[in-house]
Each structure stands twice: as C-alpha cells, then as structure tokens.
Amino acid sequence: MSFLERMDETLRRSVVWRSLFRQPYANDERSRAYAVMNNVFLHIHPVRVRQHAVKFAYTFCLGGLSFFLFLVLTITGVYLMFFYVPSATQAYTDILDIQTKVAFGLLTRNIHRWGAHLMVFFVFLHMMRVFYHGAYKPPREFNWVVGVVLLFTTILLSFSGYLLPWDQIAYWAITIGTNMGGYLPLFNTPVNRLLLGGLEVGQNTLLRFYVLHIMFLPLVAAIFLAVHFWRIRKDGGISGPL
C-alpha cells in the first residue's frame, strides 16, 4: 500500500471525515451508480460512460469548461448587478465604486471580464474540437446547429456586456460593432434603431444592452444549453472514434 493510499485510508477513518460524510465512500458499482443517478446536478451524466469519453486528450473538457465559465459568469454577474445602475450618468461611477468601495468588487469585475473572454475563446475551441473529430456527423447534425446558435449567443452576451462599463473603450467598440451591422441591406435602419434605441449609442442603448445582457440572452443560452446537453445523451452519448 503506497503512502498516498495509506493517507487516504487514514483520512477516511478519521472522526472528522466520518462526521462530515454520513455514508462510506462508494466503492461498489451500485453505490457509485446511485451517487450519479440520485444527485440532481450530477444526473445530467449517464451512470456509465464510454471509455474514450474519459480520456482528457479527447475532449480537453472544452464544452464542460465553457459551461463552467457560464456558471461563474452568472454568479459574478449577479453580484455585480447589486451595485450597477444602467444609466448613462451613473454607470461609469458605479464601476469606479465597484472597483474601490465594494467588498471584492474589483476581483469580481476582473473575474467577470476575463471569464467572459475565456468563455468566447473556449466555445470557439470546443467547436474546433468537435469539427476535427467529425462529431457533427449523423446522428449529431442538429446538436451541431444548436452549438452554433450557442456560439452566436455567447458572442452576443460578450458584446452586450462590453457596453456596460460606459467608458471610452465600451462606447467606441459598440459604435464600431453596431455600425458593421448597419450595412445589412433593407434591414439596416430598423435593426440599428431597435438595437440602439436611437441614431447613436446613448441611454436607450445602455438600457437595451443591459436587459439583453442580464436577462434575455442568458435565458436564450440556458434554453439552448438544455437542448444541447439533452441531445448529447439522446444522440448516443459523447462521440467517439467509430
């Protein structure tokens, strides 16, 4: 028995461990199956998975990490919402206050910002991984389409959040970004009016982007995430070398 195994054994026999966990560690298949099946968060997984799905170098956990980042962004975002008012006169000072006066405000905003960039990046990487494995082929065609919608939603989530600090980077990046969409033939004027709430980026734009960012797009993402995960199971589990 190795040193680590003995440590493990000692830890599990200790009074503290046994007071913490009411059941012994699941060693047999039956209790391991129950550990997944009887847990509301874990039962997203099947009880057993194919062996290649466990290989880290096959998926690099890219989809899972994208979802994890989504959760982190939801939690940090909710915290930031307590201290932020989407008003052109107040938003910028709120950000300054978050950075200087709010407890862990700067850290939370930093994590939210970097997490957002990482999420876009990881969703891109996840799509590339799926492509190179040919995992969009039947029967998984529709789940690829759902994935593309999720990529688009992720980008929109990031883009709508970009405006909220209401500083020069935000203002001009959104001006450039929405100008690009303004070249859509026939629809350019209505779409821009709808998105900006006016002729240029202003108070209406801030409020619209805020509502899109904190409510509408997360809901859209949540619905498509549910379909995405459900379809993984229905389409025969995680893809593998056929």
Add this chain to the structure above:
Amino acid sequence: MADHDVKAPSESRVVLPVDPARRTEIDKQRVPMSARPYRLLALVKQDAVVRVQKEPDDTVMTWPHLLSIEFLAAGMMSILLLLMGLFINAPLEELANSNVTPAVAKAPWYFLGLQELLAYFHPVVAGVLVPGFVFMGGALLPYIDRGNIHATRMADRKTAVVLFTMLWLLGLTLTFVAIFFRGPGYSFTIPYLPFFPNSIDGFHFAL
C-alpha cells in the same frame, strides 16, 4: 404440440398432396415423420425469445472516472480565473464621450477579423456577406458535408479539414493583424520597432 409429437409418433400424420406446380420450398420440406432418419426427442427452451448479441463492454463508471476529471478541470479553471482576477485588472478608460473620438476605435477581438476586412472590401461584403456566409455555412455544415458519415478520421475527410483549417487560419491572421498592426486612424503600423517609418510605441488594443 412438440410434446404430443414425441408421445405419439406421427405415423398417422398425413402430408396433404400439393399440386406439383404450386409446391413451394416449405412444401418440399414437409416430409412425413416416418420418412425421417431421426426423430424429435425433446425441445430445449431458449433463454429468451430474442438472443441479444452482447458486445464487449467498453464503459466505465461516471463516478469516479469522468467526474473526477471534470472536477479537476473546473478547479484548475477556478485557480486560473482567480489568479487572472488578482493580478490583471480589467481595463477601464475615461467616461464615454461621443465628442472625443479615440485615436483608433476597435471592435471586441472576436469582431476584429470583420473590422480588418472592412479595410479591404465594401462594407456590404465585410459586414454582411462574409459573416452571414460564415454563420449560415457553419450552422448548415452537417447538411453540406454529406460524405461518408463513418469517416471520422482526418485522413478520410481531407477536403473538410483543409477548408475548415484555412477558414480559421484566415480569421486568426486577420484578427492578429487588426490587434497588433493597426494604429491611429486604423492605419497600418508596426509596434515597438522604431527603425520602421510607420512604427508606434506599443499597440492599440484593449480586451
């Protein structure tokens, strides 16, 4: 029925004569029991009506084999985020001012490839046709690539792999140029190399 056959050897069983022209395979097999060189002694019950071909099991338990990897990955990501959050501050510039145009205004990094295209093509091409084509083409990919559905190895799907790789390499190059080589007024500049006439000290980019 089989039981009955065994108990009373069916000498009495009559095979109805069939019109030779209409004799089928089944009729040919209908031989009187007495004509057979063997007899039915007993019937052995099968395990189930349908015999299932059981494949060798290549699965493992989700706990601990998959979940431990997921928890580890989530933990590593948390540490990375915490370190980034502690040591790199999110950018924040002056208050938004529609009257003060910055030296160069750049879109967020994931749109920079399109902004770079704007420098070469008409806005309808760069802002509408290219992104529309990429998005629609991307979404419809499984319905376009209808080749061998079992070809998942890269060597078996060279066209798809080469096209896809070229597409993202192109996007990456455009984004790279837009991040590092675009300065004031979105002119082409070279960062940090003062012996070039169009060099600037640093590059204009915010995450």
